[in-house]
Every structure is written in C-alpha cells, then in structure tokens.
Amino acid sequence: xxxxxxxxxxxxxxxxxxxxxxxxxxxxxxxxxxxxxxxxxxxxxxxxxxxxxxxxxxxxxxxxxxxxxxxxxxxxxxxxxxxxxxxxxxxxxxxxxxxxxxxxxxxxxxxxxxxxxxxxxxxxxxxxxxxxxxxxxxxxxxxxxxxxxxxxxxxxxxxxxxxxxxxxxxxxxxxxxxxxxxxxxxxxxxxxxxxxxxxxxxxxxxxxxxxxxxxxxxxxxxxxxxxxxxxxxxxxxxxxxxxxxxxxxx
Numbered sequence: 001x002x003x004x005x006x007x008x009x010x011x012x013x014x015x016x017x018x019x020x021x022x023x024x025x026x027x028x029x030x031x032x033x034x035x036x037x038x039x040x041x042x043x044x045x046x047x048x049x050x051x052x053x054x055x056x057x058x059x060x061x062x063x064x065x066x067x068x069x070x071x072x073x074x075x076x077x078x079x080x081x082x083x084x085x086x087x088x089x090x091x092x093x094x095x096x097x098x099x100x101x102x103x104x105x106x107x108x109x110x111x112x113x114x115x116x117x118x119x120x121x122x123x124x125x126x127x128x129x130x131x132x133x134x135x136x137x138x139x140x141x142x143x144x145x146x147x148x149x150x151x152x153x154x155x156x157x158x159x160x161x162x163x164x165x166x167x168x169x170x171x172x173x174x175x176x177x178x179x180x181x182x183x184x185x186x187x188x189x190x191x192x193x194x195x196x197x198x199x200x201x202x203x204x205x206x207x208x209x210x211x212x213x214x215x216x217x218x219x220x221x222x223x224x225x226x227x228x229x230x231x232x233x234x235x236x237x238x239x240x241x242x243x244x245x246x247x248x249x250x
Contacts, residue, residue: 015165021179022101041065057092061083115155
C-alpha cells in the first residue's frame, strides 16, 4: 500500500459518499480536460478516470503515491506529472478544469499558482480547510474577507458547496473541511493591471486595522489620498472598489 506523510500535509479521503459528491460536482461542469491536484491514494481519482470523454492528468509530488497509483490504476500510465503543483508548467493546451483535495499547508499558494493559468482554467473544484474555504468565499465587510477573497473573486465566482467532517479522512485532521467551486467570471472588473491590483490588495490588507489612507499611502499621490474612500478599511472595499482604485496608483 502506501504510507502517510505529515510533512506533505497528507490527509486521505476515505468517505466514498464525499468522493462521489466531489466527482458529481466536477462532472456537472462537463470538463473536456481535467487536472487533479494531489491524487494521493486515488480516492477521487478512481471515479474521475471513469468520466466519459475527459482527458485526465494528475500532479503528485510523492513518489510512493505515484508508484501506488500506477500499479492500482494502469490507465494512469503517462498521465501523472511527478512534481509539486507549484512547479508544474501548464499541463494542457486549451482550457482545463482543476479538482483536488488540496494539501492544506499550501492550499492558498496553489490558488495563486492557478491564477497564473486563469485564462485556461474555467472551473476549480477543491477541498480546503473549512476556514480557508469560507475565507475564499467571504463577502466584503466580513472579518475573514481578505487577500485571498479579493484576488480569487476578481476572476472567479465562488460557491461554497458542502462541509466535510474530520472523520471522512485518514488520519482525521484537527479541522473541518469544505468543498468550494470557483467558476470563471464572464465579465471581469477593469483594472490597471493584474500586478498593480495584486500589490494594492496585499498592501491594503497587510495593515487591515488601519484606514486605507494609512495602509496604502506609498502607492498613491497625496491629492488622490484625499478621496473619501481612503477613510475606509480594506475589508470594506469590494473587488470593484479595488479595481477602480488601481487606476489611480502611482
């Protein structure tokens, strides 16, 4: 079989009903090409490879899991990318969907990696630590609304699908989990550039207790900083607010 590696943040799904719910959510989006991130022991993989007319690949860092998957599911030959998702180059030409029980210790980094591919990725279906899933889906004004919320919601519509109990995993994590779907927005808010927008959002939330005027002062001319919007705190601004402000940056 295989061993669990805490260093890689591994918690493997063992609840078949949850696996089927995740796969059903993926199938409902009718992916032509599909990348699974961190297949691990193949709990979801064994159902994904049965989806009709889907070109499937998986990216897995753990050599032991790669060998296990190739032995258990010979159809995966030449379909597993043996490296970290954070180091992976675009695995397909054209659009592809992403699904995964994302390693919780790098789940936010994975999302930011996927943003680099956003023009090719119309849908992401992922399992996260519940707190992280809620943060990604959070609305302005919420205490958990932050950098990840704004950067993902600028390009994706986020839907919180369902909770997953600790007992659905081996070993059980110390936290609850949640599955969310991110679907590419049909229309995006105009912004100065992805880079400017990202710098603005990260700078604003870096000192979220301060007013925007004090948090982002170095990014704007003094005349611009007189605008009333700078009396607000970062968590009070919508994606549109940040996007519009980006045009006024130095």
